[in-house]
Amino acid sequence: MIVTLGDLVDIRAKHENKKIVLTSGTFDMLHVGHLRYLKAVKGDGDILVVMMSGDARVKGRKGPERPIISENDRAQMLDALKVVDYVFVDPAEFKGDQLDPVHAEILARLKPEVYATDGEDIRFTTVKQNTTKMAIIRRDEASTTEKDVNTSTTATIARIVKATQKGH
Numbered sequence: 227m228i229v230t231l232g233d234l235v236d237i238r239a240k241h242e243n244k245k246i247v248l249t250s251g252t253f254d255m256l257h258v259g260h261l262r263y264l265k266a267v268k269g270d271g272d273i274l275v276v277m278m279s280g281d282a283r284v285k286g287r288k289g290p291e292r293p294i295i296s297e298n299d300r301a302q303m304l305d306a307l308k309v310v311d312y313v314f315v316d317p318a319e320f321k322g323d324q325l326d327p328v329h330a331e332i333l334a335r336l337k338p339e340v341y342a343t344d345g346e347d348i349r350f351t352t353v354k355q356n357t358t359k360m361a362i363i364r365r366d367e368a369s370t371t372e373k374d375v376n377t378s379t380t381a382t383i384a385r386i387v388k389a390t391q392k393g394h
Contacts, residue, residue: 227305227311227312227313228301228302228305228312228313228314228315229312229313229314230314231314231317231328231331231332231335233312233314234275234314234332234335234336235335235336237273237275237312237336238335238336238337241272241273244271244272244273245270245271245272245273245339245340246271246272246273246275246336246337246338246339246340247267247268247270247271247272247273247274247275247338247339247340247341247342248275248276248277248332248333248336248338248340248341248342249263249264249267249274249275249276249277249341249342249343250276250277250278250279250316250343251263251276251278251279252278252279252284252287252288252292252293252300252379253276253278253279253300253303253304254284254288254292254293254294254295254300254379255294255295255379255382255383256295256300256303256304257378257379257382259378261307261309264276264307264309264310265309267340267342268309268310270340270342271338271339271340273311273312274309274310274311274312275311275312275313275314275336275338276304276310276312276313276314277314277316277329277332278297278300278301278304278313278314278315278316279297279316280297280315280316280317280318281293281296281297282317282319283316283318283319284297286319288380294379294383297315301313301315314332316328316329316332
């Protein structure tokens with residue numbers, strides 16, 4: 227289910243006896259590496275909430291050509307995965323390593339037992355104040371084969387560009 231900031235308190239109340247896992251990411255050009263990562267982090271709890279970076283945040287982090295897929299389409303694709311219980315589109319602008327006030331509010335409202343991250347985009351102090359546990363699950367640890375590690379959107383785009391330049 228795609229939810230808004232206001233819905234986060236209701237999620238906590240609805241699942242008061244369940245272990246909520248929060249994770250975040252861009253999830254541009256959804257691929258098997260994303261799916262394996264989400265399955266791995268869901269294993270840390272009962273309910274998986276995905277805080278997906280909105281278009282403005284992605285542009286700030288990854289450049290003006292990204293995201294490839296719009297936030298609305300990315301949210302719908304994540305929502306269709308049976309491993310994902312809730313999707314929240316992160317409206318925050320990218321501000322380097324600073325934790326946006328919106329992120330602090332999300333953590334305070336949802337109060338997840340676990341915040342799962344690959345360790346690339348984390349502000350430990352605020353997260354530890356608002357969650358019981360932090361799980362760092364690297365994408366390569368969630369992958370089952372060496373080939374899966376190369377499934378990132380950036381790697382996929384590079385392969386497409388290379389193939390296009392060769393005239394394939």
